[in-house]
Amino acid sequence: MSTPLLFTPMALRGLTLRNRIVVAPMHQYAAENGFANDWHLMNAGRYAAGGVGLMMMESTKVERRGCGTVGDLGLWDDAFVPGLKRIVDFAHACGSSIGIQLGHSGRKARVARPWEGGRPLQPDPAIADWDAWELVAPSALPADENAPVPRALSVAEIADVVQAFGRAAARAHAAGFDTVEIHGAHGFLIHEFLSPAANRRADAYGGSDANRRRFALEVAECVRANWPEDKPLFMRLSVDDDAGWGPAESVALARELKAVGVDVIDCSAGGILARPVSSTPIGYGYQVPFAQRLREEAGVKTMAVGLIVRHDQAERILQEGRADLIALAREMLYNPNWALDAACKMGLPEAFASVPPAAGWWLGKRAAAMPGLVTSTGTGAVHLGKGQAGNGSGPHPQLPKSLLQ
Numbered sequence: 514m515s516t517p518l519l520f521t522p523m524a525l526r527g528l529t530l531r532n533r534i535v536v537a538p539m540h541q542y543a544a545e546n547g548f549a550n551d552w553h554l555m556n557a558g559r560y561a562a563g564g565v566g567l568m569m570m571e572s573t574k575v576e577r578r579g580c581g582t583v584g585d586l587g588l589w590d591d592a593f594v595p596g597l598k599r600i601v602d603f604a605h606a607c608g609s610s611i612g613i614q615l616g617h618s619g620r621k622a623r624v625a626r627p628w629e630g631g632r633p634l635q636p637d638p639a640i641a642d643w644d645a646w647e648l649v650a651p652s653a654l655p656a657d658e659n660a661p662v663p664r665a666l667s668v669a670e671i672a673d674v675v676q677a678f679g680r681a682a683a684r685a686h687a688a689g690f691d692t693v694e695i696h697g698a699h700g701f702l703i704h705e706f707l708s709p710a711a712n713r714r715a716d717a718y719g720g721s722d723a724n725r726r727r728f729a730l731e732v733a734e735c736v737r738a739n740w741p742e743d744k745p746l747f748m749r750l751s752v753d754d755d756a757g758w759g760p761a762e763s764v765a766l767a768r769e770l771k772a773v774g775v776d777v778i779d780c781s782a783g784g785i786l787a788r789p790v791s792s793t794p795i796g797y798g799y800q801v802p803f804a805q806r807l808r809e810e811a812g813v814k815t816m817a818v819g820l821i822v823r824h825d826q827a828e829r830i831l832q833e834g835r836a837d838l839i840a841l842a843r844e845m846l847y848n849p850n851w852a853l854d855a856a857c858k859m860g861l862p863e864a865f866a867s868v869p870p871a872a873g874w875w876l877g878k879r880a881a882a883m884p885g886l887v888t889s890t891g892t893g894a895v896h897l898g899k900g901q902a903g904n905g906s907g908p909h910p911q912l913p914k915s916l917l918q
């Protein structure tokens with residue numbers, strides 16, 4: 514049996530991912546004054562120990578005022594490095610690579626956690642540095658009619674934010690991360706500069722397409738300059754935001770990003786308008802066409818994300834050349850052992866060796882002793898050892914038709 518593409522290692526500069534399964538960045542809203550804690554260790558650890566190729570940590574802010582909520586992680590100070598290094602070392606001990614997304618919330622800063630309503634926060638004596646937590650943006654335009662009006666950044670301040678991204682990248686290297694991803698999507702600061710819906714500047718950072726791309730490119734160049742040559746650099750874009758920034762603009766930007774040293778574009782959508790998601794119809798793999806288009810037209814490696822839930826769906830996206838990497842977010846929350854489960858369902862001989870022996874050794878023994886064992890994820894989850902009946906790709910529950918289209 515040839516190795517599925519999903520489990521074929523991938524080299525990116527000096528990094529080799531053990532497979533092409535990536536945990537998409539997911540805010541945990543759990544940091545304390547920007548510091549990582551046990552929750553983050555557990556969260557990254559469960560995916561790393563579940564066999565993923567790359568665990569991408571959540572959007573971690575390069576400036577205090579860039580924090581979205583009180584629970585955002587920070588990298589605006591060296592003091593944050595040791596807490597993150599502990600997580601990096603743990604992921605590495607599990608055999609997983611680990612990256613971190615660098616972000617700035619811009620005009621979408623200072624809101625409540627989603628499950629607390631997600632609305633703009635009101636001044637609160639419990640937040641000691643409230644005044645420093647200022648909303649900034651390319652233009653003084655609120656994110657929606659109920660949001661506070663941000664302050665437009667001056668040209669000198671823009672240069673400072675660019676440098677803040679660079680310094681955060683250097684700290685990410687000091688913490689031992691294998692890659693960083695620049696967050697240029699979802700209506701946050703970089704995307705605000707890109708989108709004509711949020712950027713009405715009349716200087717070198719607004720107006721023409723090239724001017725609106727300037728901040729994103731300067732950030733990418735500065736991060737690249739502060740990030741080792743042999744480590745890959747990712748950038749996430751909202752390829753289509755339904756408000757004037759679309760796939761053609763993203764292709765043009767992706768070409769320029771590639772030229773300044775961005776290795777992978779993580780293709781998402783939406784976030785600049787008040788509604789939470791874009792008008793792209795939500796369905797299985799709904800954003801895969803964006804990854805395909807940028808891969809084909811910009812000649813850049815891409816990562817697909819968005820309702821990718823099944824191993825056979827993921828494999829097909831790769832086989833059809835629509836993306837180079839597969840990222841999963843909510844399905845990983847549901848099943849942190851997704852990568853192990855996929856390896857078993859695809860009949861990989863070394864499936865159980867991909868997770869630490871504290872789990873893998875026992876699961877291998879059980880599979881050998883119980884051919885055809887039914888598990889919580891179906892019979893397909895049982896890898897059968899060499900010489901035993903079956904190939905581990907047993908019957909699956911009925912697939913919705915749209916899943917494989």
Ligand SMILES: Cc1cc2nc3c(=O)[nH]c(=O)nc-3n(C[C@H](O)[C@H](O)[C@H](O)COP(=O)(O)O)c2cc1C
Nearest residue numbers: 537538539540571572818819820821841842843844
């Ligand atoms: C709890 C949660 C937190 C998220 N936080 C981030 C984040 O920090 N940065 C980001 O770019 N996207 C974030 N996202 C979006 C996901 O990375 C992903 O693009 C989206 O959930 C679609 O993928 P899925 O269908 O596999 O969940 C988050 C999603 C969830 C569910």
